[in-house]
Amino acid sequence: MYDETRKIPGPFASGMLYLIVLLLMLLSSFYTARIDIEGDRYFYYLFILQLITIGLPVIGYLLIRKKDIKHSLRLNKVKLAEVLLSAGMAFFGYGVIIFINLLWMIFLSRFGEPQPVPIPPIENGRYYLMAIASMALAPAVLEEFMFRGVIQRGYEGYGRAVSIILTGIMFAFLHLSVVTIPAIILMGILLCYIAYRADSVWASIAYHFTNNMIAITIAYVSSLISNMLPGDFQGMSASLADIPPDQLRMAVIAWAFIGFFALILFGACFAGFHIVTREKQKDMPVRFEAEKGSLLQLIIPLALAAVIIAAVLVFEVIHMINPVPVL
Template identity: 35%
Template sequence: MDLYRANWADDGQQRWPTVLASNSLYLIVLVLMVSISSIVFSILGPANMNTEKWLVVTLGMEIIVIGVPPLLYLMGSRMDIKRVARINRVRGVELLLVLGMAVFGYAIVGFINMVWYSILSRIGNPVEPVLPPIRTSRQYIMAIIAMALTPALVEEFLFRGVILRGYERFGIWTAMVVSGVLFGVLHLNLVNLPAIIFLGVMISYVVIRTNSLFAGMFYHFVQNFLSISFLFLQEVAQRYLRDGMAVPENVEQMPPELLAAALTVWGIIAFFCLGLFIACLASFNRVTYGKESIRTLMVDETKALSLKDMLPAIAAIIIVIVYLGIEVFTMIKSVQ
């Protein structure tokens, strides 16, 4: 059977990722991420992990743990990768509006992070992910590649290229929300969880509206690029201030009064950015009108979901609950 015919089921229908396959793929990636990251970082140890080595390890893990499994699945299933993953061209005007949504949405994401952090701080001491300092131009470029470009490529291929497709059997909105939630949860980051979920849902929306995975990759890249750039600028400011006023590296280091002031400032910025974000979104909707496309149902998808379809998702939920539960317990115990 040639490759073209292999893309189709026996009844002549186009083959698509199923819910069972999407859930299984998600569970595999989650288990690999938790286990391999624990092994790698325990072997190398913090003492041997300078910034550049950390970035190289992160780059390798992104590709192997998150990028390879969905590619092997699509190749092993002999599906049309271009069609399934929406490898389609995107127009310049669409990318320009996506850029505006990503930039103005960054302030919204930052405000959500601060509000969520203030809520968590009432029950314990939230701990943000520890990232290595980015002090030199070389480290900055490496960070852009390892923490912005590569995640934008491989994570979007997994979530919007495969998992979103699997859940499209339930319609656009369910697919967007589920893929966004799964995207946020996979980061295993309680402090940034609501903001990452918001980002995941918005990227799913952009991909569906443009019918192009490249638009989602661009949105994702811009968000990560801004985060890394701010980290780099903080290091630069810290170096120039020297013995002057210290620049807090993250929310965790802010005293309560500074956090309240920052929350107010970010709230004002986010309010104005929200208007600009909505304006970009409205223009984006007009430009992409009628372009959105979701897959057709396969014959066996007319049946209700079985327990077997959801077992991998249930297992993944249990792992996440245990992981985040330990983090919450640690937060509460830290103030006792």
């Protein structure tokens, strides 16, 4: 008889996987900061690094523990309409994300100089395609397998809402950046809902990939425009503190206007997605029964991860308030 509780990840495994990937990411970031990689090698390095830090722990766990890979990762069929509507939500939702990030950056700028997550220069079409592969497609697939697959599956025993919200929050904090937390929490929760509603990780991958591709495309176009400007305009500061208040106010109003209409179109795609997936929605049975020590086992890996993430974010906030190197 098929024992679903043994064939898919549990909550303790989900927490431990999260902790392991977090530690690997921190170790890799320390190593990356000490080496100088540019051009083609950077994109190759980034691709391989993601396979090692995210892909290997996920696949290794599923194989070693002999889990049902297809069910654990939600490798189910997806309709073309679901993929297109997911991509549409990402496209229109990006305008909302920009507005949220702008408001959050303005708030953080009251305390210091928040630094946006850096994207390496994408100077030509070849680098653009390599960036799409290593910075859009690879993280979309690997992170969705990890979060909407293993981790969300592991917490489904606590109910649909808990698994979706908790996994979405964990997804946001693994990015280890205080400047992106609000928007990525919302996006993470939405990705969890998309995967649950479609009962397929491919739908959430479509959203994630589209979101990443838009960010990379904007960076590429910005690089092209920057290269066409006179030398005096290149390398100008992007700090909010350097923007006159009137111009900043106009930017907020403009993005509020764009974000409002983007939200309406996002809502239309969301409603359409909800309609085309109505036959797939199923109430997940409670598979995990709490026993003595089980709650402690659940909390330990998440608590350790939370302490590490908090330390990283506190250090970032300190650096934001006082940019002078600590050492």
